[in-house]
Amino acid sequence: MAADDAGMAKLDCESMDANKTRIAIFLFLSLAVLLPSMLGASTPFTCDPAQFSDTMQVCAIAAIAMFAIIALVYIGGEATQSPRMLTWAKSESVQAFTSLAIVSILIFAVFSLCSFQVGEMQTIFGLSAMPKIYQSAPSPYDNGKDSLYTGAMRYIENLAALALGNIASLRYDLGAYELRTSFNTFLCDGICIFSLSSTSVSYFGGESMNLAITNNLLGTATVSYLSVIFQYFTLVYIYNGLFLTFLPIAMIIRSVPFMRHFGGSLIAIFVALYIMYPLMLVADAYIAPGLAASGASPAVMCGRDSLNCQGIGVFSTSTQTGAVCKQGEDPCFGKSNEWGMEGKWQQSDLSGLSPNTLGRAIPFNVLIFLTAVFLPALNFIVIAAFGRELSRLLGEEADMSRLGQMI
Amino acid sequence: MSGKKTASMFRLLLFASIALAAAAGSLHAATASPNLSYFWLALLIPTFIVAIAYMASYAFNTPSLRAILQDELLQILATGAVALTLVGTQLVVDQYVVATLQASGAAGSNIDGVMAAAADKINSLSAGTASVLQNMQDVSMALGKEASKGVFCNFMGVGFSLSNCSPFNAYRGSLTASAFTSTVALSDTAAQSYLLSLARNFGFTVIIPLGLLLRCFRASRGAGGALIAIGFGFYTVYPAVILATDNLLHNGTPPNAPSIPKVGACDPMETSVSTSLSEFTDYGDQLTDYTSTKALAYFVLVRVLFLSILNLIITLGFIRMFANMIGSDIDVSSLARIS
Numbered sequence: 001m002a003a004d005d006a007g008m009a010k011l012d013c014e015s016m017d018a019n020k021t022r023i024a025i026f027l028f029l030s031l032a033v034l035l036p037s038m039l040g041a042s043t044p045f046t047c048d049p050a051q052f053s054d055t056m057q058v059c060a061i062a063a064i065a066m067f068a069i070i071a072l073v074y075i076g077g078e079a080t081q082s083p084r085m086l087t088w089a090k091s092e093s094v095q096a097f098t099s100l101a102i103v104s105i106l107i108f109a110v111f112s113l114c115s116f117q118v119g120e121m122q123t124i125f126g127l128s129a130m131p132k133i134y135q136s137a138p139s140p141y142d143n144g145k146d147s148l149y150t151g152a153m154r155y156i157e158n159l160a161a162l163a164l165g166n167i168a169s170l171r172y173d174l175g176a177y178e179l180r181t182s183f184n185t186f187l188c189d190g191i192c193i194f195s196l197s198s199t200s201v202s203y204f205g206g207e208s209m210n211l212a213i214t215n216n217l218l219g220t221a222t223v224s225y226l227s228v229i230f231q232y233f234t235l236v237y238i239y240n241g242l243f244l245t246f247l248p249i250a251m252i253i254r255s256v257p258f259m260r261h262f263g264g265s266l267i268a269i270f271v272a273l274y275i276m277y278p279l280m281l282v283a284d285a286y287i288a289p290g291l292a293a294s295g296a297s298p299a300v301m302c303g304r305d306s307l308n309c310q311g312i313g314v315f316s317t318s319t320q321t322g323a324v325c326k327q328g329e330d331p332c333f334g335k336s337n338e339w340g341m342e343g344k345w346q347q348s349d350l351s352g353l354s355p356n357t358l359g360r361a362i363p364f365n366v367l368i369f370l371t372a373v374f375l376p377a378l379n380f381i382v383i384a385a386f387g388r389e390l391s392r393l394l395g396e397e398a399d400m401s402r403l404g405q406m407i
Numbered sequence: 408m409s410g411k412k413t414a415s416m417f418r419l420l421l422f423a424s425i426a427l428a429a430a431a432g433s434l435h436a437a438t439a440s441p442n443l444s445y446f447w448l449a450l451l452i453p454t455f456i457v458a459i460a461y462m463a464s465y466a467f468n469t470p471s472l473r474a475i476l477q478d479e480l481l482q483i484l485a486t487g488a489v490a491l492t493l494v495g496t497q498l499v500v501d502q503y504v505v506a507t508l509q510a511s512g513a514a515g516s517n518i519d520g521v522m523a524a525a526a527d528k529i530n531s532l533s534a535g536t537a538s539v540l541q542n543m544q545d546v547s548m549a550l551g552k553e554a555s556k557g558v559f560c561n562f563m564g565v566g567f568s569l570s571n572c573s574p575f576n577a578y579r580g581s582l583t584a585s586a587f588t589s590t591v592a593l594s595d596t597a598a599q600s601y602l603l604s605l606a607r608n609f610g611f612t613v614i615i616p617l618g619l620l621l622r623c624f625r626a627s628r629g630a631g632g633a634l635i636a637i638g639f640g641f642y643t644v645y646p647a648v649i650l651a652t653d654n655l656l657h658n659g660t661p662p663n664a665p666s667i668p669k670v671g672a673c674d675p676m677e678t679s680v681s682t683s684l685s686e687f688t689d690y691g692d693q694l695t696d697y698t699s700t701k702a703l704a705y706f707v708l709v710r711v712l713f714l715s716i717l718n719l720i721i722t723l724g725f726i727r728m729f730a731n732m733i734g735s736d737i738d739v740s741s742l743a744r745i746s
Contacts, residue, residue: 125445125613184555197560199675206551209544209583213590220594276630283613290608291601358544359537362590366597374598377742378637385735386621386630393626 058248066096118151129317131285133158152278155285156232162311163225166368170218172304173355177211180204217365224372238273264394272387280379292322299364302356303327445616453623486622525646533596539664543586549669556675571683572673592707595715610642632735640726648718664706665699
């Protein structure tokens with residue numbers, strides 16, 4: 001009876017081993033079929049196969065080294081008949097295969113996202129229109145053919161240009177208010193020819209109030225711009241340093257027996273930033289026009305400093321214009337002498353010194369702030385939640401909530 | 408036993424889907440824009456993946472995988488229940504708000520739900536605040552012009568200057584501070600309007616379906632929960648809070664802000680000090696009139712500024728609590744700071 005039980009147990013073990021082999025073969029065959037098709041789909045920007053091959057080379061070296069160590073320990077265990085060394089080698093070989101599986105899934109996920117085109121998000125969510133920045137921008141990947149990574153970068157670049165344009169607009173308004181408030185005129189009542197007496201008036205003196213308000217708006221605009229620039233460089237770092245350096249290091253660390261949990265956490269951080277961050281930015285690109293669609297009339301920006309309102313398409317889609325650019329036309333330019341100064345002897349040409357109205361500058365500034373600061377804060381909340389869950393799954397729990405606080 | 412449990416789970420999921428479809432149909436009729444067909448997609452994709460994996464567990468004879476998949480199926484079921492709850496709650500809130508507004512005679516023909524009612528409310532607050540700011544600008548322009556008036560006279564090399572309108576400059580600092588506050592209030596109303604627009608356009612079409620999809624997978628459960636909480640918080644809770652807090656305030660206080668009077672013309676050649684002083688104090692009395700000052704402070708400080716902060720704090724508090732309830736521990740302190 002005992003012999004039968006032992007026999008059954010042996011059969012179960014053999015059956016389990018056969019299952020593991022089948023699963024491993026199935027996984028590797030699947031990846032072998034899928035990876036070349038992903039490589040052939042598109043190769044833009046950070047999805048350059050050369051970068052992948054470098055990373056995979058490092059991962060392969062790390063895996064071979066790990067298997068070599070395991071083999072050595074196993075041989076040593078057999079030679080010395082040490083059950084501890086044998087057990088260690090067996091459990092580590094399972095972990096090494098797990099690491100390989102994680103690498104394979106990661107590479108597969110990244111390739112999938114490289115082949116994902118931003119225009120497909122419109123189809124997936126059944127949205128009526130695509131963001132304007134993905135339609136007609138001067139890019140080889142136009143008409144929604146940007147990959148996730150180029151799409152995220154394009155959105156951030158447009159937003160940064162727009163935030164800078166907003167600063168230029170407000171800076172111009174400040175200068176205009178400064179000049180106008182200092183403008184002074186002498187009203188001659190006729191007798192001044194004989195008595196040299198006159199009344200002086202500052203027609204635009206009351207605009208010192210607008211000066212203070214615009215100064216405050218400029219502070220908010222600067223914060224928005226800095227936030228976008230922070231995100232731009234974060235994205236550059238993620239695309240370059242994180243992928244080329246951070247991932248291989250994380251893989252190697254995960255292969256080291258006593259550093260496994262730490263390595264798992266690093267991989268989770270990598271995945272959260274490299275996959276989720278661009279994904280959230282592309283989602284923002286789709287969402288931003290919806291922010292501006294609140295009123296019947298679109299938000300207005302005055303183009304200054306020959307920046308030509310670059311990036312204004314962030315708030316528009318093919319069917320809806322959420323923000324418009326005013327250049328060289330009333331009331332951004334050319335409105336002067338509003339207080340009936342014509343007909344007097346003393347006049348000053350204030351053409352081109354007419355700032356934007358506060359009623360338009362404030363909502364546009366708020367729009368930029370929400371897009372550049374509020375939405376990224378939401379992004380980081382989601383990314384932190386994703387990273388925490390994944391790191392818990394792969395190793396130690398990593399608290400990424402501080403990233404959101406940087407915004 | 409295990410098979411029975413799985414079968415009952417599938418039956419429950421099917422029931423949830425049917426109920427969701429029924430509720431979605433009702434909601435679609437009640438509100439303007441939400442397209443809930445993507446809820447289906449978000450639930451069916453993970454169900455399909457789990458089903459495939461379940462079959463694979465038999466193919467590879469791995470009972471341990473089946474146990475995990477049953478747990479995952481339970482999570483999909485829970486996600487379906489969450490979706491159903493969201494749709495149901497939205498439906499109830501919409502119907503309640505429309506019925507209440509129609510009963511009070513406040514609802515126009517374009518008000519078909521809580522979102523439209525809140526947007527209407529914010530638009531009226533925004534128009535009121537813009538009007539206050541424009542009034543202050545006009546007053547400031549008039550005040551700056553009158554206060555700057557001065558007389559210079561020169562006869563036979565002897566000259567003098569007279570600036571008896573300059574005392575009006577004393578009011579300009581306070582007026583600037585008031586306008587500054589109004590600017591912040593206008594920014595707040597614009598921000599609220601944009602947030603409502605965002606939620607209306609993408610809450611039930613992108614954010615919540617994406618959250619439901621992510622919540623069905625173990626690794627992205629936290630992110631999914633966060634997205635669901637954010638989407639629902641801004642789509643349903645935020646407009647409801649806007650309406651509730653604003654309606655709770657009215658208690659005999661005029662809802663609209665009064666206009667600040669403009670300064671009259673100042674004669675710079677007036678040599679009587681008492682006349683100038685009288686003009687100065689008279690205008691000061693008008694500016695600090697208790698009734699108009701109280702109404703203005705109530706509108707700008709309480710009705711717009713205080714309530715906008717309160718609304719956002721309540722919404723963020725709900726988002727955090729709700730995310731925690733559906734399995735996501737998120738930190739909204741960064742958003743609270745922005746607010």
